[in-house]
Amino acid sequence: MAEAHSAVAFSFAITHEGWDVNFDREVLHLVWASGVRSWKKRLARFKNNLKNGVFPAPVHSLWATVAVMAGCHFSGLNVPYAKELLQLMPEQTVKYQLATCAGISLACWLGITYSMRYTLKLLFMYKGWMYEERGKGSRISLATKLWLLAVKTLSGPSKPMLYSFQGSLPRLPLPSVRDTMRRYLLSVKPLLNDTQYERMERLAKEFQNGIGIKLQRYLILKSWWSTNYVSDWWEEYVYLRGRSPLVVNSNFYGIDAILIHPSKIQAARAATAIHTILQFRRLIERQELEPILLQGLVPLCSWQYERVFNTTRVPGIEADKIVHYSDSKHIVVYNKGRYFKVPIYYRHRLLKPCEIEMQMEQILNDTSPPVEGEEKMAALTGGERALWASARLEFFFKGTNRQSLDAIEKAAFVVSLDDEPFEFDENVPHKLDKFGRSVLHGKGYDRWFDKSFTLCVGSNGRIGFNAEHSWADAAVMSHLWEFSVFDEAAGEWADAPVMGHMWEHVISNDCRYGPDGHTQGNPEFKPPSPIRLQWKFPPSCIVAIEKSNQVVQSLINDVDLRIFMHSAYGKGFMKTCRVSPDAYIQLALQLAYYRDAGKFSLTYEASMTRLFREGRTETVRPVTVESAAFVKAMCDKTTTLDERVELLRKASKRHQLNYQDAMCGMGIDRHLFCLYVVSKYLEVDSPFLKEVLSEPWRLSTSQTPHGQTSKLDLRRFPKCISAGGGFGPVADDGYGVSYIIAGEDLLFFHISSKKTCPDTVSWVISFWTMRRTVFLEQEIKKRKYS
Structure with missing residues (x-):
C-alpha cells in the first residue's frame, strides 16, 4: 500500500472543464527534504575534498598568506612580480592592488602547499623505520630520527581527516624479476x-x-x-x-565480544548495533573518522572505507561488478523468511536506538508468512554466480521483484534477525563453534551474501557479521566491528568510577541499556513503520532458487569449523621473550601442522600493503628454512633446549623480516x-x-587486527574485546586458520576444514595448536629466555 500511495502523490489531468493538478503535500515534503539532504551532502563532500586536496596545509592559512602579502605591499615592501602585474591592470586602484596581491598569494600558497605535499610523499617512501627494533633499550638510527622530525614537521598541527593523506601516499613499488x-x-x-x-x-x-x-x-x-x-x-x-559460490569460499565472518552480554533482548541489541554502525557510516561520510596511523605517524590507505556501506556485488555471467551508491536512507531486515525495508531517517535526523527498537519489535511481532520462494531466495546470492546472474536477468529485471531487489541492493546494509541463539560457554566449546558457523553461513539462505555485510543478531541478543570480500579486506570490517563492539561495551560500564571524560563522551549518545535490557531513552515520535517487500516468483524461479539452495547446503554441510579460546597466556608473555607475537603463533601453527600432516605445506599468511595508495594485501610465506629447522628440532628428542630456543629466535626474526618485506611492497x-x-x-x-x-595453499592463515580504534582501552575494559572471526578453507585438503591476539593473556583461533577430506580434521589441528603453544611456553620458561 505504501508503494501505491507514493505512486499517486502527484497527478496532472486535462478535462473538459480545464486542467486539474492533485498532489500529496506530505510526499512532496519528503521529496524536498531528500533533495536538501542530498545537496548538503554534496556541499560537505566538496568542502572535505578541498581540505584534503591542500593537506597538510590548513585552508585558513591561505587568508593569512593574503593578509601578509597585502600588508607587505601597502607598507612599501617589494612583493615579487607585483609591479609587473599591476602594469597589466587597467587601473592602479586599491581594488586592483588587492586582487594582484591575492593572485600572488594564491600562487605562493599553492606552491608551498604542494611542495610540502610531495615532500611528505617522498618521506613516506622511506621504510627504514620498519626494520629497526622498537621498545625499551632499542636504538634509532640517525636517518630515522631525521625522518621522524621531518614527517612530524610537515604533517602539520591540523587534525587529519579520513582521506587527508591519500594524495601523499606513495605508489606500490614494483620489484625486479x-x-x-x-x-x-x-x-x-x-x-x-x-x-x-x-x-x-x-x-x-x-x-x-x-x-x-x-x-x-x-x-x-x-x-x-x-x-x-x-x-x-x-x-x-x-x-x-570467480564463478564459484561466495558462501564458505569467499565471504568471511566476525563474532561478538563474547566475554560480555549487554542485553539479551534481540530487538534492543539489534537497534543499538544498527545505530552504532550508522554512526560509523556518518563518520566516514563526513570524513571525521581518524585515519589509522602506524606509530601515530605513518598513515594507512583509507580508500577501502568508501565502500563499507551502500555497496553490493552484482552478479554477471562471466564477471561480477561492485556497485556503490552514494547514499541510502534505509536498511533491509530479514526475519522468518520475510524481507522488510526499514527507514533509518525521519524528520531530518537519524533515528535513536529506542526508536529503531520499536521498528525491530514490529518486525518480530509480524506473523505474516513468506510468499513461496521468498524464504530461501538469498540462496541465489550464495550459489553459483552464473546461475544467479541468469536468474537475476530473467526474474528480477522488472516489476515488483525489481523494486524489492533494488531496496536490498541500495540498502546501507542488511540485518538478519535470527530465530536461534548465538551462545558461548567457556565450559562447552561446541557452542562457540556453532556461533561461528551461524555467522559464516547461517542456514544458507538467511544472509544476503552479495551485500557488503550482513549484521546477524541471535535470538538471545548476541551479534555477528557476514561480509563479502571483493570490496575490501577484513581489516576494514574489523575496524567497524571494533568500533561497534566497544561503543556498546563502554555503555555497559557507564557508571564505573574509572570512566573518564572520553568514556563519558562515547556513551553520551543513548547507546546504553536499562536494567530491563531495553534501550534507554524516550522516542520523540512514532518512527516510520517497516515496509514488507513484495515478491512474485514463477515456478521456474523457484526451481532456480532450490537449485542454488542445494549447492549452498552441500557446501555448508561440508564445513568443519572449530573455535577455541587460548587463555593460558597471550602476547604479554611473547613480548617478554622479545619474540614477535605473530611470528610466535605462526611457528606454533607450523609445528602443529607438521605433527598432524607429517610434512610441510605451502602456507599463506595475509599481510597488508596499505602503506601505499590503494594497497590491499600481500602474501607472507611462513614456511622458511629457519622455521623448518625449528619445527624439526622440536620433533627431535636429541636436540637440546638451548638449541631449540636459538632456532626459535632465528625463525622468528626471519618471519618478521618477511612480513616487513611484504608490507613494504x-x-x-x-x-x-x-x-x-x-x-x-x-x-x-x-x-x-x-x-x-x-x-595449493593447504594452510591459509590470517591474523585479525585488533586495537584499530583509538578509543579502545583494554587496561580499563579487559572484557571489551571481540573474539575475532574466520573464513572457510582455501583448499579442499587444507585448513583455514584465523587468529586474533585479543589481549595480554588471551588468544582466539578459528580453524576450518572440509569434512569430506579424510586428511583434515579441524579439532585435531586445534588440539595440536593448543598443545604446541603451551609446549613452546614451557620450553622458553625452562630456558628463562628473555
Missing part, C-alpha cells in the same frame, strides 16, 4: 627435495632470462600509469571473475600474479608461472 625469483626459490626450498628444487631453479632462471623480461616491461608501464599496479587486477581476477605472490595476468593478455605460455600459480 631477479629479486622476486630469489625470494621465491628461498621460500620453496624447505618444501622441495633436491631434485625438485633443482628443477624449479631451472624453470625460474629460464623465466627470468626469457619471457619474464617482456612481461616485466608491461608491468613497469602499468606501475607508472596506474595508482597501484596490483589492486584493480586483484579485485577483478581473484574476486569478481617487496613480496612475492602479487608480483607473480600480475606477471601471470600479463602473460594471459599476451597469450604467452610460461611453464614457471603456470606451475607457481597452481600450487
Whole structure:
C-alpha cells in the first residue's frame, strides 16, 4: 500500500472543464527534504575534498598568506612580480592592488602547499623505520630520527581527516624479476627435495632470462600509469571473475565480544548495533573518522572505507561488478523468511536506538508468512554466480521483484534477525563453534551474501557479521566491528568510577541499556513503520532458487569449523621473550601442522600493503628454512633446549623480516600474479608461472587486527574485546586458520576444514595448536629466555 500511495502523490489531468493538478503535500515534503539532504551532502563532500586536496596545509592559512602579502605591499615592501602585474591592470586602484596581491598569494600558497605535499610523499617512501627494533633499550638510527622530525614537521598541527593523506601516499613499488625469483626459490626450498628444487631453479632462471623480461616491461608501464599496479587486477581476477559460490569460499565472518552480554533482548541489541554502525557510516561520510596511523605517524590507505556501506556485488555471467551508491536512507531486515525495508531517517535526523527498537519489535511481532520462494531466495546470492546472474536477468529485471531487489541492493546494509541463539560457554566449546558457523553461513539462505555485510543478531541478543570480500579486506570490517563492539561495551560500564571524560563522551549518545535490557531513552515520535517487500516468483524461479539452495547446503554441510579460546597466556608473555607475537603463533601453527600432516605445506599468511595508495594485501610465506629447522628440532628428542630456543629466535626474526618485506611492497605472490595476468593478455605460455600459480595453499592463515580504534582501552575494559572471526578453507585438503591476539593473556583461533577430506580434521589441528603453544611456553620458561 505504501508503494501505491507514493505512486499517486502527484497527478496532472486535462478535462473538459480545464486542467486539474492533485498532489500529496506530505510526499512532496519528503521529496524536498531528500533533495536538501542530498545537496548538503554534496556541499560537505566538496568542502572535505578541498581540505584534503591542500593537506597538510590548513585552508585558513591561505587568508593569512593574503593578509601578509597585502600588508607587505601597502607598507612599501617589494612583493615579487607585483609591479609587473599591476602594469597589466587597467587601473592602479586599491581594488586592483588587492586582487594582484591575492593572485600572488594564491600562487605562493599553492606552491608551498604542494611542495610540502610531495615532500611528505617522498618521506613516506622511506621504510627504514620498519626494520629497526622498537621498545625499551632499542636504538634509532640517525636517518630515522631525521625522518621522524621531518614527517612530524610537515604533517602539520591540523587534525587529519579520513582521506587527508591519500594524495601523499606513495605508489606500490614494483620489484625486479631477479629479486622476486630469489625470494621465491628461498621460500620453496624447505618444501622441495633436491631434485625438485633443482628443477624449479631451472624453470625460474629460464623465466627470468626469457619471457619474464617482456612481461616485466608491461608491468613497469602499468606501475607508472596506474595508482597501484596490483589492486584493480586483484579485485577483478581473484574476486569478481570467480564463478564459484561466495558462501564458505569467499565471504568471511566476525563474532561478538563474547566475554560480555549487554542485553539479551534481540530487538534492543539489534537497534543499538544498527545505530552504532550508522554512526560509523556518518563518520566516514563526513570524513571525521581518524585515519589509522602506524606509530601515530605513518598513515594507512583509507580508500577501502568508501565502500563499507551502500555497496553490493552484482552478479554477471562471466564477471561480477561492485556497485556503490552514494547514499541510502534505509536498511533491509530479514526475519522468518520475510524481507522488510526499514527507514533509518525521519524528520531530518537519524533515528535513536529506542526508536529503531520499536521498528525491530514490529518486525518480530509480524506473523505474516513468506510468499513461496521468498524464504530461501538469498540462496541465489550464495550459489553459483552464473546461475544467479541468469536468474537475476530473467526474474528480477522488472516489476515488483525489481523494486524489492533494488531496496536490498541500495540498502546501507542488511540485518538478519535470527530465530536461534548465538551462545558461548567457556565450559562447552561446541557452542562457540556453532556461533561461528551461524555467522559464516547461517542456514544458507538467511544472509544476503552479495551485500557488503550482513549484521546477524541471535535470538538471545548476541551479534555477528557476514561480509563479502571483493570490496575490501577484513581489516576494514574489523575496524567497524571494533568500533561497534566497544561503543556498546563502554555503555555497559557507564557508571564505573574509572570512566573518564572520553568514556563519558562515547556513551553520551543513548547507546546504553536499562536494567530491563531495553534501550534507554524516550522516542520523540512514532518512527516510520517497516515496509514488507513484495515478491512474485514463477515456478521456474523457484526451481532456480532450490537449485542454488542445494549447492549452498552441500557446501555448508561440508564445513568443519572449530573455535577455541587460548587463555593460558597471550602476547604479554611473547613480548617478554622479545619474540614477535605473530611470528610466535605462526611457528606454533607450523609445528602443529607438521605433527598432524607429517610434512610441510605451502602456507599463506595475509599481510597488508596499505602503506601505499590503494594497497590491499600481500602474501607472507611462513614456511622458511629457519622455521623448518625449528619445527624439526622440536620433533627431535636429541636436540637440546638451548638449541631449540636459538632456532626459535632465528625463525622468528626471519618471519618478521618477511612480513616487513611484504608490507613494504617487496613480496612475492602479487608480483607473480600480475606477471601471470600479463602473460594471459599476451597469450604467452610460461611453464614457471603456470606451475607457481597452481600450487595449493593447504594452510591459509590470517591474523585479525585488533586495537584499530583509538578509543579502545583494554587496561580499563579487559572484557571489551571481540573474539575475532574466520573464513572457510582455501583448499579442499587444507585448513583455514584465523587468529586474533585479543589481549595480554588471551588468544582466539578459528580453524576450518572440509569434512569430506579424510586428511583434515579441524579439532585435531586445534588440539595440536593448543598443545604446541603451551609446549613452546614451557620450553622458553625452562630456558628463562628473555
